Amino acid sequence: MVLEKEDLGLSLSLNFRADNWMSSSSNSSLQLNLMPSLISSSPSWPSSDRETRPFLKGIDVNRLPTAADADEEAGVSSPNSTISSVSGKRSEREATGSDELELERDCSRGISDEEDGDGSRKKLRLSKDQSAILEESFKEHNTLNPKQKLALSKRLGLRARQVEVWFQNRRARTKLKQTEVDCEFLKRCCENLTEDNRRLQKEVQELRALKLSPQMYMQMTPPTTLTMCPSCERVAVPPTTSSTAQLATSVESLPCHLGPVQSRPITFNPWAAAIPHRPFNAIRPRQ
DNA sequence: GCACTCACCAGCTTTACATCA
DNA sequence: ACTGATGTAAAGCTGGTGAGT
Numbered sequence: 001m002v003l004e005k006e007d008l009g010l011s012l013s014l015n016f017r018a019d020n021w022m023s024s025s026s027n028s029s030l031q032l033n034l035m036p037s038l039i040s041s042s043p044s045w046p047s048s049d050r051e052t053r054p055f056l057k058g059i060d061v062n063r064l065p066t067a068a069d070a071d072e073e074a075g076v077s078s079p080n081s082t083i084s085s086v087s088g089k090r091s092e093r094e095a096t097g098s099d100e101l102e103l104e105r106d107c108s109r110g111i112s113d114e115e116d117g118d119g120s121r122k123k124l125r126l127s128k129d130q131s132a133i134l135e136e137s138f139k140e141h142n143t144l145n146p147k148q149k150l151a152l153s154k155r156l157g158l159r160a161r162q163v164e165v166w167f168q169n170r171r172a173r174t175k176l177k178q179t180e181v182d183c184e185f186l187k188r189c190c191e192n193l194t195e196d197n198r199r200l201q202k203e204v205q206e207l208r209a210l211k212l213s214p215q216m217y218m219q220m221t222p223p224t225t226l227t228m229c230p231s232c233e234r235v236a237v238p239p240t241t242s243s244t245a246q247l248a249t250s251v252e253s254l255p256c257h258l259g260p261v262q263s264r265p266i267t268f269n270p271w272a273a274a275i276p277h278r279p280f281n282a283i284r285p286r287q
Numbered sequence: 288g289c290a291c292t293c294a295c296c297a298g299c300t301t302t303a304c305a306t307c308a
Numbered sequence: 309a310c311t312g313a314t315g316t317a318a319a320g321c322t323g324g325t326g327a328g329t
Contacts, residue, residue, distance in 0.1 A: 124318060125304080146294085165319060168296070173317090175297090292329080301320070307313085 126166070130156050134163070138170050 126134070137144075137152055144152065144167055153160040 126318085143296085162318080164295085166317095169317065169319085171296090172298075290329100293327085294325105295327105296323105296325085298323090299321085301318100303318085304316085306315085308311100 124162065130158070134166055134170070138167065142171055142174070143167065 133152070133156060137148075141148070144163065149160050149163050153163045156163065
């Protein structure tokens with residue numbers, strides 16, 4: 001069975017406003033929708049398929065939490081993290097070799113009396129319903145507080161650690177997808193700029209050719225300079241003749257309420273127009 | 288203020304499993 | 309039917325950070 005990305009409920013959309021891309025305070029413009037469009041389509045395995053799979057020979061990895069799991073949920077929700085978090089002290093802690101620590105570690109690995117004890121790691125495959133519920137929960141909030149984690153783990157019949165891991169991996173997948181979208185977008189920006197560059201180079205060549213014939217040069221319409229009234233933010237209508245004098249007086253004819261104003265040329269930044277603000281709504285900022 | 292512990296997270300890796308040629 | 313390559317997702321490992329003591 002091959003699952004396409006659509007099967008995972010991942011959908012992408014590129015929506016951006018060209019005028020606010022560079023603004024750090026702008027709204028999210030490049031939207032990435034990684035939420036399940038169809039909850040029922042998200043799981044890796046159909047439940048019927050799952051029932052026939054041979055991979056659960058040893059233990060039922062979807063078993064309800066055991067007493068050890070209950071201990072975990074009661075406070076040691078992330079035993080592996082707990083160990084690893086004390087990065088500098090890890091060796092110290094392991095050197096102590098306390099029974100509690102070993103038990104805790106075993107719990108985190110899913111090792112229990114029910115397992116065959118050969119050290120092999122049995123892989124959990126979430127059921128269709130479990131995946132759907134997790135996706136639904138992720139859609140609401142991509143991180144879980146301990147209370148939510150506990151409630152979800154009980155609802156799903158999983159260990160809190162399993163729910164935690166699922167959310168971590170899900171965030172990672174979301175971010176990876178976001179990166180792919182960003183790369184694709186930047187690639188297109190690059191292509192557009194290359195095309196612009198080619199067009200402008202051609203224009204420069206043409207202008208240089210015109211410069212060689214002064215008669216034509218004098219007949220040319222002067223370069224348009226847009227001006228803006230600083231008070232009302234309106235753009236002045238550019239002069240339609242080639243008269244330099246009229247061009248010079250165009251500032252005074254601005255639609256301004258405050259009398260003579262200074263002109264303000266409008267600058268156009270192709271990057272500002274082309275590159276939308278990079279959204280990361282789905283990604284929670286690091287603590 | 289400082290040291291320590293704890294919980295959580297991101298990033299990367301490993302591993303089990305499914306699928307396909 | 310078997311097998312190796314490959315993709316995917318669950319889980320492990322490591323280091324960083326903030327909060328609490």
